[in-house]
Amino acid sequence: xxxxxxxxxxxxxxxxxxxxxxxxxxxxxxxxxxxxxxxxxxxxxxxxxxxxxxxxxxxxxxxxxxxxxxxxxxxxxxxxxxxxxxxxxxxxxxxxxxxxxxx
Amino acid sequence: xxxxxxxxxxxxxxxxxxxxxxxxxxxxxxxxxxxxxxxxxxxxxxxxxxxxxxxxxxxxxxxxxxxxxxxxxxxxxxxxxxxxxxxxxxxxxxxxxxxxxxx
Numbered sequence: 443x444x445x446x447x448x449x450x451x452x453x454x455x456x457x458x459x460x461x462x463x464x465x466x467x468x469x470x471x472x473x474x475x476x477x478x479x480x481x482x483x484x485x486x487x488x489x490x491x492x493x494x495x496x497x498x499x500x501x502x503x504x505x506x507x508x509x510x511x512x513x514x515x516x517x518x519x520x521x522x523x524x525x526x527x528x529x530x531x532x533x534x535x536x537x538x539x540x541x542x543x544x545x
Numbered sequence: 546x547x548x549x550x551x552x553x554x555x556x557x558x559x560x561x562x563x564x565x566x567x568x569x570x571x572x573x574x575x576x577x578x579x580x581x582x583x584x585x586x587x588x589x590x591x592x593x594x595x596x597x598x599x600x601x602x603x604x605x606x607x608x609x610x611x612x613x614x615x616x617x618x619x620x621x622x623x624x625x626x627x628x629x630x631x632x633x634x635x636x637x638x639x640x641x642x643x644x645x646x647x648x
Contacts, residue, residue: 443556444555444556444557445553445554445555445556446553446554446556447553448551448552448553449551449552449553449554450548450549450550450551450552451548451549451552451554451569451571451581452547452548453546453547453548453549453581453602453642453644454547454581454602454603454642455567455581455582455583455642457583457585457640460585461564461565461567461583461585461640462564464558464564464567464583466554466569466581468554478554478556478557478558478569479558480558480560480564480567482560482563482564499556499557500557537560537564539556539557539558541556
Protein backbone atom coordinates (compact mmCIF):
# COMPACT_ATOMS: atom_id res chain seq x y z
CA UNK A 443 0.00 0.00 0.00
CA UNK A 444 1.82 3.08 -1.24
CA UNK A 445 -0.87 5.58 -0.27
CA UNK A 446 -3.51 6.37 2.34
CA UNK A 447 -7.04 6.78 0.97
CA UNK A 448 -9.98 8.79 2.30
CA UNK A 449 -7.87 10.86 4.64
CA UNK A 450 -7.69 14.49 5.64
CA UNK A 451 -4.29 16.10 5.17
CA UNK A 452 -3.18 19.34 6.78
CA UNK A 453 -2.01 21.70 4.03
CA UNK A 454 0.80 23.22 6.04
CA UNK A 455 3.77 20.99 6.84
CA UNK A 456 5.46 20.46 10.18
CA UNK A 457 9.05 21.65 9.82
CA UNK A 458 11.51 20.58 12.52
CA UNK A 459 15.25 21.12 12.99
CA UNK A 460 15.62 23.77 10.27
CA UNK A 461 13.95 21.49 7.77
CA UNK A 462 15.95 18.35 8.50
CA UNK A 463 12.55 16.80 9.26
CA UNK A 464 9.41 17.71 7.30
CA UNK A 465 6.08 15.98 7.80
CA UNK A 466 2.41 16.35 6.97
CA UNK A 467 -0.30 15.37 9.45
CA UNK A 468 -3.11 13.14 8.27
CA UNK A 469 -6.31 11.88 9.86
CA UNK A 470 -7.83 8.58 8.71
CA UNK A 471 -11.56 8.04 8.24
CA UNK A 472 -11.80 6.47 11.72
CA UNK A 473 -10.13 9.47 13.36
CA UNK A 474 -6.68 7.89 13.72
CA UNK A 475 -3.89 10.45 13.42
CA UNK A 476 -0.62 9.74 11.63
CA UNK A 477 2.07 11.71 9.93
CA UNK A 478 3.99 11.09 6.72
CA UNK A 479 7.42 12.62 6.46
CA UNK A 480 11.08 12.74 5.65
CA UNK A 481 14.26 13.00 7.71
CA UNK A 482 17.30 14.23 5.80
CA UNK A 483 20.81 12.97 6.66
CA UNK A 484 21.52 14.32 10.16
CA UNK A 485 21.79 13.36 13.81
CA UNK A 486 18.75 14.52 15.77
CA UNK A 487 17.10 14.07 19.15
CA UNK A 488 13.33 13.62 19.00
CA UNK A 489 11.02 13.68 21.99
CA UNK A 490 7.68 11.88 22.08
CA UNK A 491 4.37 12.78 23.68
CA UNK A 492 2.25 9.78 22.73
CA UNK A 493 3.98 6.45 22.05
CA UNK A 494 5.06 6.17 18.41
CA UNK A 495 5.71 3.49 15.86
CA UNK A 496 8.05 4.77 13.17
CA UNK A 497 7.42 2.77 10.00
CA UNK A 498 10.33 3.27 7.61
CA UNK A 499 9.41 3.24 3.92
CA UNK A 500 12.90 3.89 2.58
CA UNK A 501 16.32 5.03 3.72
CA UNK A 502 18.63 4.04 6.55
CA UNK A 503 19.29 5.14 10.13
CA UNK A 504 20.63 4.18 13.54
CA UNK A 505 18.44 4.74 16.59
CA UNK A 506 19.20 4.90 20.31
CA UNK A 507 16.22 4.99 22.66
CA UNK A 508 16.34 7.03 25.86
CA UNK A 509 18.05 5.09 28.64
CA UNK A 510 19.78 2.75 26.21
CA UNK A 511 23.43 2.80 25.21
CA UNK A 512 22.85 0.64 22.19
CA UNK A 513 22.36 1.95 18.67
CA UNK A 514 20.18 -0.21 16.42
CA UNK A 515 20.21 0.03 12.63
CA UNK A 516 17.00 0.18 10.64
CA UNK A 517 16.30 0.44 6.93
CA UNK A 518 13.26 0.83 4.70
CA UNK A 519 10.69 -1.90 5.37
CA UNK A 520 11.44 -1.98 9.10
CA UNK A 521 9.77 -0.23 12.05
CA UNK A 522 10.76 0.77 15.56
CA UNK A 523 8.71 1.65 18.62
CA UNK A 524 9.26 4.56 20.98
CA UNK A 525 7.50 4.83 24.37
CA UNK A 526 5.43 7.93 25.21
CA UNK A 527 6.97 10.87 27.09
CA UNK A 528 10.40 9.69 26.05
CA UNK A 529 13.03 10.47 23.44
CA UNK A 530 15.35 8.90 20.91
CA UNK A 531 18.53 9.82 19.07
CA UNK A 532 18.43 9.12 15.37
CA UNK A 533 21.35 9.25 12.98
CA UNK A 534 19.96 9.25 9.46
CA UNK A 535 22.54 8.05 6.97
CA UNK A 536 20.24 7.86 3.95
CA UNK A 537 17.16 10.08 3.57
CA UNK A 538 14.43 8.46 5.58
CA UNK A 539 10.83 8.27 4.37
CA UNK A 540 8.47 7.33 7.15
CA UNK A 541 4.95 7.00 8.44
CA UNK A 542 4.62 7.85 12.12
CA UNK A 543 1.80 5.99 13.91
CA UNK A 544 0.73 7.45 17.26
CA UNK A 545 -0.77 5.86 20.35
CA UNK B 546 -9.61 25.76 4.74
CA UNK B 547 -6.50 24.44 6.45
CA UNK B 548 -6.83 20.86 5.21
CA UNK B 549 -7.92 18.73 2.27
CA UNK B 550 -10.58 16.13 3.09
CA UNK B 551 -11.35 12.79 1.41
CA UNK B 552 -8.06 12.65 -0.43
CA UNK B 553 -5.47 10.01 -1.19
CA UNK B 554 -1.95 10.88 -0.10
CA UNK B 555 1.19 9.15 -1.32
CA UNK B 556 3.13 7.90 1.72
CA UNK B 557 6.54 8.62 0.27
CA UNK B 558 7.51 12.26 -0.16
CA UNK B 559 9.01 13.91 -3.22
CA UNK B 560 12.44 15.23 -2.22
CA UNK B 561 14.06 17.76 -4.56
CA UNK B 562 17.31 19.72 -4.40
CA UNK B 563 18.84 17.75 -1.51
CA UNK B 564 15.73 18.33 0.56
CA UNK B 565 15.40 22.07 -0.02
CA UNK B 566 11.96 21.17 -1.39
CA UNK B 567 9.84 18.37 0.09
CA UNK B 568 6.29 17.64 -1.03
CA UNK B 569 3.60 15.00 -0.78
CA UNK B 570 1.31 14.20 -3.71
CA UNK B 571 -2.42 14.08 -3.12
CA UNK B 572 -5.39 13.14 -5.27
CA UNK B 573 -8.82 14.68 -4.57
CA UNK B 574 -12.05 12.71 -4.74
CA UNK B 575 -12.68 13.98 -8.30
CA UNK B 576 -9.25 12.82 -9.48
CA UNK B 577 -7.57 16.24 -9.37
CA UNK B 578 -3.88 15.98 -8.48
CA UNK B 579 -2.14 18.48 -6.25
CA UNK B 580 0.90 18.55 -4.01
CA UNK B 581 1.45 20.06 -0.58
CA UNK B 582 4.98 21.02 0.30
CA UNK B 583 7.70 23.19 1.70
CA UNK B 584 10.62 25.10 0.18
CA UNK B 585 13.41 25.96 2.64
CA UNK B 586 15.43 29.19 2.28
CA UNK B 587 17.38 28.79 -0.98
CA UNK B 588 17.57 29.90 -4.60
CA UNK B 589 16.30 27.21 -6.94
CA UNK B 590 15.29 26.71 -10.56
CA UNK B 591 12.11 24.68 -11.05
CA UNK B 592 10.86 23.35 -14.36
CA UNK B 593 7.20 22.64 -15.10
CA UNK B 594 5.50 19.96 -17.14
CA UNK B 595 1.85 20.90 -16.72
CA UNK B 596 0.96 24.53 -15.97
CA UNK B 597 1.02 25.20 -12.22
CA UNK B 598 -0.57 27.55 -9.76
CA UNK B 599 1.59 27.88 -6.65
CA UNK B 600 -0.66 28.86 -3.74
CA UNK B 601 1.49 30.15 -0.89
CA UNK B 602 0.18 29.39 2.59
CA UNK B 603 3.02 31.01 4.52
CA UNK B 604 6.54 32.33 4.00
CA UNK B 605 8.12 34.72 1.52
CA UNK B 606 9.90 34.49 -1.83
CA UNK B 607 10.85 36.27 -5.05
CA UNK B 608 10.03 34.63 -8.36
CA UNK B 609 11.29 35.19 -11.90
CA UNK B 610 9.44 33.40 -14.69
CA UNK B 611 11.35 32.07 -17.71
CA UNK B 612 11.86 34.82 -20.28
CA UNK B 613 11.31 37.58 -17.75
CA UNK B 614 13.97 39.79 -16.19
CA UNK B 615 11.68 40.91 -13.43
CA UNK B 616 11.57 39.39 -9.95
CA UNK B 617 8.19 39.56 -8.20
CA UNK B 618 7.78 39.18 -4.44
CA UNK B 619 5.11 36.91 -2.99
CA UNK B 620 4.16 36.07 0.58
CA UNK B 621 1.73 33.72 2.29
CA UNK B 622 -1.84 34.25 1.08
CA UNK B 623 -0.73 35.00 -2.48
CA UNK B 624 -0.42 32.77 -5.56
CA UNK B 625 1.51 32.81 -8.79
CA UNK B 626 1.00 31.02 -12.09
CA UNK B 627 3.62 29.24 -14.16
CA UNK B 628 2.99 28.12 -17.78
CA UNK B 629 3.48 24.47 -18.77
CA UNK B 630 6.81 23.28 -20.19
CA UNK B 631 8.52 26.28 -18.70
CA UNK B 632 10.60 27.18 -15.63
CA UNK B 633 10.98 29.71 -12.88
CA UNK B 634 13.68 30.90 -10.52
CA UNK B 635 12.58 31.16 -6.92
CA UNK B 636 14.51 32.76 -4.09
CA UNK B 637 12.88 31.70 -0.83
CA UNK B 638 13.69 34.11 1.97
CA UNK B 639 11.34 32.64 4.56
CA UNK B 640 10.34 28.95 4.58
CA UNK B 641 7.55 28.58 2.07
CA UNK B 642 4.51 26.40 2.67
CA UNK B 643 2.56 25.81 -0.51
CA UNK B 644 -0.14 23.93 -2.35
CA UNK B 645 0.74 23.27 -5.99
CA UNK B 646 -2.28 23.05 -8.31
CA UNK B 647 -1.63 21.44 -11.69
CA UNK B 648 -3.27 21.92 -15.07
